[in-house]
Amino acid sequence: xxxxxxxxxxxxxxxxxxxxxxxxxxxLGRGIGLGPIEGDFEIxxxxxxxxxFAFLPICQLTAGHxxxxxxxxxxxxxxxxxxxxxxxxxxxAVLIVIAVQLWAGLMSKFASGQVSFILGFPVWWGYAGAMLxxxxxxxxxxxxxxxxxxxxxxxxxxxxxxxx
Amino acid sequence: xxxxAIGALSFPALLLLIFARVPIGLAMFLTGAVGLVLVTxxxxxxxxxxxxxxxxxxxxxxxxxxxxxxxxxxxxxxxGMSQALFKAAEGFLGHRKGGVAMAAVGACxxxxxxxxxxxxxxxxxxxxxLPELRRHGYAGGFxxxxxxxxxxxxxxxxxxxxxxxxxxxxxxxxxxxxxxxFIPGALAALGYMLAIAIYARLHPDEVxxxxxxxxxTRLRLLAAVWPVLAVFALVVGGxxxxxxxxxxxxxxxALGTGLIAxxxxxxxxxxxxxxxxxxxxxxxxxxxxxxxxxxxNGFLALTQVPQEAAAWVGGQGFAPYTVLIVILIFxxxxxxxxxxxxxxxxxxPIFWPVVQGLDFGFVTxxxxxxxxxxxxxxxxxxxxxxTLVEARGMLAAGEELTRxxxxxxxxxxxSNGVLARxxxxxxxxxxxxxxxxxxxxxxxxxxxGMNLFVINAMDRATPITATYRAVLYFVASDxxxxxxxxxxxxITLILVPW
Numbered sequence: 001x002x003x004x005x006x007x008x009x010x011x012x013x014x015x016x017x018x019x020x021x022x023x024x025x026x027x028l029g030r031g032i033g034l035g036p037i038e039g040d041f042e043i044x045x046x047x048x049x050x051x052x053f054a055f056l057p058i059c060q061l062t063a064g065h066x067x068x069x070x071x072x073x074x075x076x077x078x079x080x081x082x083x084x085x086x087x088x089x090x091x092x093a094v095l096i097v098i099a100v101q102l103w104a105g106l107m108s109k110f111a112s113g114q115v116s117f118i119l120g121f122p123v124w125w126g127y128a129g130a131m132l133x134x135x136x137x138x139x140x141x142x143x144x145x146x147x148x149x150x151x152x153x154x155x156x157x158x159x160x161x162x163x164x
Numbered sequence: 165x166x167x168x169a170i171g172a173l174s175f176p177a178l179l180l181l182i183f184a185r186v187p188i189g190l191a192m193f194l195t196g197a198v199g200l201v202l203v204t205x206x207x208x209x210x211x212x213x214x215x216x217x218x219x220x221x222x223x224x225x226x227x228x229x230x231x232x233x234x235x236x237x238x239x240x241x242x243x244g245m246s247q248a249l250f251k252a253a254e255g256f257l258g259h260r261k262g263g264v265a266m267a268a269v270g271a272c273x274x275x276x277x278x279x280x281x282x283x284x285x286x287x288x289x290x291x292x293x294l295p296e297l298r299r300h301g302y303a304g305g306f307x308x309x310x311x312x313x314x315x316x317x318x319x320x321x322x323x324x325x326x327x328x329x330x331x332x333x334x335x336x337x338x339x340x341x342x343x344x345x346f347i348p349g350a351l352a353a354l355g356y357m358l359a360i361a362i363y364a365r366l367h368p369d370e371v372x373x374x375x376x377x378x379x380x381t382r383l384r385l386l387a388a389v390w391p392v393l394a395v396f397a398l399v400v401g402g403x404x405x406x407x408x409x410x411x412x413x414x415x416x417x418a419l420g421t422g423l424i425a426x427x428x429x430x431x432x433x434x435x436x437x438x439x440x441x442x443x444x445x446x447x448x449x450x451x452x453x454x455x456x457x458x459x460x461n462g463f464l465a466l467t468q469v470p471q472e473a474a475a476w477v478g479g480q481g482f483a484p485y486t487v488l489i490v491i492l493i494f495x496x497x498x499x500x501x502x503x504x505x506x507x508x509x510x511x512x513p514i515f516w517p518v519v520q521g522l523d524f525g526f527v528t529x530x531x532x533x534x535x536x537x538x539x540x541x542x543x544x545x546x547x548x549x550x551t552l553v554e555a556r557g558m559l560a561a562g563e564e565l566t567r568x569x570x571x572x573x574x575x576x577x578x579s580n581g582v583l584a585r586x587x588x589x590x591x592x593x594x595x596x597x598x599x600x601x602x603x604x605x606x607x608x609x610x611x612x613g614m615n616l617f618v619i620n621a622m623d624r625a626t627p628i629t630a631t632y633r634a635v636l637y638f639v640a641s642d643x644x645x646x647x648x649x650x651x652x653x654x655i656t657l658i659l660v661p662w
Binding site: 006008009010012013014016017019020021023024026027031041044045046048049051052053054055056057058059060062064065066067068069070071072083084087090091094097098101102104105108126127130134 | 182183184185186187188189190193194211214215216218219222223224225227228231232235407408411412415416418419422436437439440441443444445446447448449451452453501502503505506612
């Protein structure tokens with residue numbers, strides 16, 4: 001799972017870099033009179049959906065989500081583990097629902113044959129890319145939830161605490 | 165239960181979840197989804213929204229600025245910019261009383277210019293400046309407090325991720341918000357340096373001394389920071405000048421800092437992967453909150469709570485400043501517990517409609533008419549000399565132009581609608597900057613300010629109470645600045661064209 005999350009972060013990062021370079025080329029092209037890359041923002045939008053979904057797994061795995069923990073820090077270790085296990089089970093369920101509904105969205109875009117406004121590429125391509133990340137996020141979230149629940153059973157933390 | 169009651173109760177329920185350590189994005193998502201179910205009676209609406217809403221939220225063009233700016237910040241660190249900035253600031257300020265601390269604040273301000281996040285600025289500069297401060301004999305609590313406070317500059321000095329989010333939420337112009345943040349950001353840095361100077365005089369035993377360095381060294385250190393200055397000037401200048409959109413500016417900045425890092429030799433496969441992972445974690449966190457907020461706010465709008473709240477406040481006849489101050493105090497309290505981005509996403513959809521309805525009267529009709537008239541004259545339009553003299557005379561006397569006179573002049577864009585739009589924009593910008601500042605004060609307010617913990621954790625030898633004691637000087641400086649900016653909106657708004 002660590003491998004998967006890292007690989008998705010790499011993939012997302014590379015696509016992000018690609019989008020950045022393309023945007024810069026487009027700006028440059030406009031600046032020197034060659035004209036911008038046509039429909040560049042459509043590529044950025046579709047690519048960004050993939051990037052964000054690809055970035056979610058590592059955030060999930062390393063507990064990168066923003067929380068307010070001043071009120072719960074005082075709880076005993078067991079109660080804290082139980083609380084986090086419960087939360088991460090719910091989190092996994094939510095990410096699975098998101099993935100399932102994204103799949104439904106993908107199917108409807110596929111069936112309708114909707115294409116993007118300027119470049120005319122099928123909108124479902126973007127959804128398919130996002131789907132990949134959503135699947136990885138769900139897998140990682142299930143893994144995290146299972147380890148947290150197991151941690152409650154064993155009475156110790158099985159996932160490393162994030163730094164900072 | 166009426167929809168309105170459900171909407172009103174959802175907020176305490178949401179806070180309860182958040183305080184029970186449920187991730188903020190997840191809490192908003194759940195509250196929004198359950199709320200929608202309660203209001204509509206079944207699960208079909210939230211499920212149907214999910215089909216396209218995650219995709220459209222994550223593929224929002226304006227939001228794509230966020231991962232780009234984040235990556236830019238990490239590349240900047242890899243390029244050794246934080247180190248170079250601190251060294252340069254130290255060269256100029258280090259020999260003064262409390263000078264190394266001042267240099268740390270200056271470097272934070274400079275780094276804030278390329279990095280959009282408080283915690284990241286505080287953490288990055290902490291690694292660079294904390295050892296230096298300690299080496300020169302600065303007390304632990306004073307050093308950590310300085311860096312925690314300096315970190316808050318990151319979010320104010322453009323480009324700022326939180327300002328981007330605020331701009332999207334309130335449908336304002338990102339470039340104008342960046343412009344408005346400029347003077348308050350500079351004032352913040354000056355205020356912190358003043359706080360340091362006062363602290364150093366009151367506690368001379370807690371600051372070290374450092375020898376003055378010559379101008380030759382100073383210039384050499386300054387030359388080392390030119391890449392930062394170049395990237396900053398290109399990104400911010402380019403956005404203001406309209407060469408590119410904010411998103412394009414972020415792309416240019418990320419590529420620029422990436423290339424610098426490559427030239428400086430800081431970019432290897434290992435560090436690139438690390439930058440990607442750090443960017444991924446921060447991006448995942450931010451976008452999940454954005455998604456949760458979209459869900460929660462969609463539900464709130466359906467219950468009419470924001471509109472009703474705005475109507476209620478409007479109907480009470482409170483003075484606009486009273487309402488604003490109450491809201492800012494609320495932000496100050498909540499800002500101690502939550503990071504600024506979550507705060508903005510959580511509360512702006514509720515408070516903005518309320519604030520939008522308040523009339524601060526920033527721009528009067530006479531001012532608008534004079535500005536439009538002078539623009540017309542400057543554009544070389546043919547105006548009869550007598551008419552122009554008459555019009556200028558009326559405006560100078562504080563009278564609005566008559567309809568006949570306006571027609572004779574061919575003056576356009578001076579309707580009440582235009583005036584209202586300009587005033588709303590001015591209020592939006594001013595409110596956004598004020599909220600951002602107040603939330604940042606929360607980040608360094610004892611006993612729970614998050615920046616304090618991040619920095620204090622870097623210096624194991626310093627007890628958190630020592631940080632608390634020293635940071636009060638910075639909090640005081642912040643509060644004075646808030647009062648000044650509140651009393652004189654013009655300081656914030658003077659750079660913003662309308």
